[in-house]
Amino acid sequence: SQQGEEDPQALSIQEGENATMNCSYKTSINNLQWYRQNSGRGLVHLILIRSNEREKHSGRLRVTLDTSKKSSSLLITASRAADTASYFCATEPDRDNYGQNFVFGPGTRLSVLP
Amino acid sequence: KAGVTQTPRYLIKTRGQQVTLSCSPISGHRSVSWYQQTPGQGLQFLFEYFSETQRNKGNFPGRFSGRQFSNSRSEMNVSTLELGDSALYLCASSLDRTEKLFFGSGTQLSVL
Numbered sequence: 458s459q460q461g462e463e464d465p466q467a468l469s470i471q472e473g474e475n476a477t478m479n480c481s482y483k484t485s486i487n488n489l490q491w492y493r494q495n496s497g498r499g500l501v502h503l504i505l506i507r508s509n510e511r512e513k514h515s516g517r518l519r520v521t522l523d524t525s526k527k528s529s530s531l532l533i534t535a536s537r538a539a540d541t542a543s544y545f546c547a548t549e550p551d552r553d554n555y556g557q558n559f560v561f562g563p564g565t566r567l568s569v570l571p
Numbered sequence: 572k573a574g575v576t577q578t579p580r581y582l583i584k585t586r587g588q589q590v591t592l593s594c595s596p597i598s599g600h601r602s603v604s605w606y607q608q609t610p611g612q613g614l615q616f617l618f619e620y621f622s623e624t625q626r627n628k629g630n631f632p633g634r635f636s637g638r639q640f641s642n643s644r645s646e647m648n649v650s651t652l653e654l655g656d657s658a659l660y661l662c663a664s665s666l667d668r669t670e671k672l673f674f675g676s677g678t679q680l681s682v683l
Contacts, residue, residue, distance in 0.1 A: 499661055499674030558604060558627050561614035
């Protein structure tokens with residue numbers, strides 16, 4: 458079964474608005490990462506948050522991690538049309554689940570309308 | 572520094588044929604992972620190689636195989652292609668398993 462599940466599956470907003478995507482996972486993890494994918498292309502790493510961190514910022518991105526709820530959220534502030542893409546969370550299982558590689562969720566498709 | 576290079580970019584095959592995809596990782600990266608992406612199943616992990624050894628394997632049939640060479644370049648092979656093998660195959664490299672992944676642009680395989 459998939460480790461990560463993003464919510465919502467699709468999100469449509471106006472330029473300048475904020476976009477929030479959520480990710481839930483099942484097993485304990487070492488870290489959680491967010492990636493972006495433009496249509497039909499490879500994924501691009503956005504941000505990594507470790508299991509002992511609660512919040513991380515990178516430019517217009519803010520990621521939070523709640524290990525007690527096994528969930529993470531990605532906030533994109535002041536969105537731009539260029540942010541239109543699919544966003545995936547990927548979890549790296551911890552030592553108890555060692556041997557498993559990164560597991561990706563199904564993704565959230567974000568559309569930013571000009 | 573050059574990124575991850577995957578060749579070919581597009582491939583059309585017929586059922587029953589076999590195919591080989593190539594991936595050149597970022598210089599210095601020893602870990603190479605392969606993923607299959609389809610609209611219905613999302614990103615599914617195929618296998619990971621580190622220093623020419625397969626370290627981990629996903630839940631795919633034996634028709635899917637791979638290898639890694641001493642220069643860290645990797646190939647994956649799919650034999651006896653089925654229609655359901657049509658997908659975007661993504662290769663990712665990293666310094667090691669726990670580090671962030673750098674993806675290539677993928678090979679879009681269509682099986683007719």
